[in-house]
Amino acid sequence: MRRRLLTNRRVSLMTPETMAEIHKAAFTDVPPPWSARTFADFQAMAGVSLIAQDHGFALIRTILDEAELLTIAVHPDHQGKGIATILMQDLTDAAKADGATALHLEVAATNVAAVSLYGKSGFVHSGRRRGYYVAEGRAPIDAILLSKAL
Numbered sequence: 001m002r003r004r005l006l007t008n009r010r011v012s013l014m015t016p017e018t019m020a021e022i023h024k025a026a027f028t029d030v031p032p033p034w035s036a037r038t039f040a041d042f043q044a045m046a047g048v049s050l051i052a053q054d055h056g057f058a059l060i061r062t063i064l065d066e067a068e069l070l071t072i073a074v075h076p077d078h079q080g081k082g083i084a085t086i087l088m089q090d091l092t093d094a095a096k097a098d099g100a101t102a103l104h105l106e107v108a109a110t111n112v113a114a115v116s117l118y119g120k121s122g123f124v125h126s127g128r129r130r131g132y133y134v135a136e137g138r139a140p141i142d143a144i145l146l147s148k149a150l
Contacts, residue, residue, distance in 0.1 A: 014052040015036075016039035016040040022056065022075045023073045026079075029138075030108045030110070030111075039059075042059055047098070048060070055074060058072040058091045060094060060103075062100050066100055066101070066104065067150075069091060072087055072088070084117055088117065088118075088121040102149055102150060104126070105146050107143065108143060108144075122148045123148045124146065125144065125145070126146060129145065
């Protein structure tokens with residue numbers, strides 16, 4: 001598998017540090033934000049693709065005929081402008097190009113905006129992980145599992 005950077009338009013360099021900054025701004029609750037090191041480690045893995053737009057990005061991992069959305073984030077100052085919708089189309093195209101026939105993800109049950117985005121992008125409910133997301137001082141939050149045939 002190859003790694004790639006896909007963009008629909010001119011994007012400044014999306015470094016692991018930039019991804020960590022966007023992720024931290026976008027995820028103030030759960031899941032906890034990832035570090036630049038975590039992003040660098042993921043990008044070094046076989047089958048992982050970075051899909052980037054100005055102010056947002058997604059990481060997917062494709063193994064054989066299945067792809068997983070590892071994370072998607074858009075800086076809060078730029079949410080509501082269609083960036084996530086573009087990223088969803090781009091990551092779907094990337095997964096197909098890498099030979100995936102299905103795309104999977106998990107999302108915090110409390111992340112209403114993301115659940116809505118995924119539903120509009122053709123994902124359907126495929127399971128639930130009770131108490132999957134744990135944040136200090138808060139009750140555990142379920143993860144909703146979603147899938148989409150490609």
